Amino acid sequence: MSEQPNFAQEVDAEISDPQLEEPQLYEVMLLNDDYTTMDFVIDVLMQFFRKSYSEAELLMFTIHEQGSAVCAIYSREIAEMRVKQVVDHARAHEYPLLCVMQPH
Numbered sequence: 001m002s003e004q005p006n007f008a009q010e011v012d013a014e015i016s017d018p019q020l021e022e023p024q025l026y027e028v029m030l031l032n033d034d035y036t037t038m039d040f041v042i043d044v045l046m047q048f049f050r051k052s053y054s055e056a057e058l059l060m061f062t063i064h065e066q067g068s069a070v071c072a073i074y075s076r077e078i079a080e081m082r083v084k085q086v087v088d089h090a091r092a093h094e095y096p097l098l099c100v101m102q103p104h
């Protein structure tokens with residue numbers, strides 16, 4: 001008998017046992033608009049997505065030019081919380097900034 005692990009069995013177990021499946025991850029994205037200031041977006045990226053100033057500035061310009069960009073990838077619960085925090089923060093400052101999530 002071979003001492004090698006049976007990978008086929010392990011793969012089958014992962015498919016059949018939901019407890020062993022990897023949790024679905026979600027991309028959290030910011031969308032461009034014409035009214036939110038560049039400085040506000042940079043602050044959001046630093047405050048809520050833990051980017052350095054230079055990372056945040058580069059990502060902000062990517063969103064500004066491309067229309068959107070992935071800012072982080074999280075589990076569903078963390079992604080939902082982050083989207084709500086960012087949207088609430090933007091509305092509190094009367095900016096229309098949109099933050100959305102989609103399966104990774």
Ligand code: TYC
Nearest residue numbers: 030031032033036037038063
């Ligand atoms: N387009 C905005 C401007 O010119 C800047 C901006 C960047 C807004 C990224 C939203 O997610 C955004 N002031």
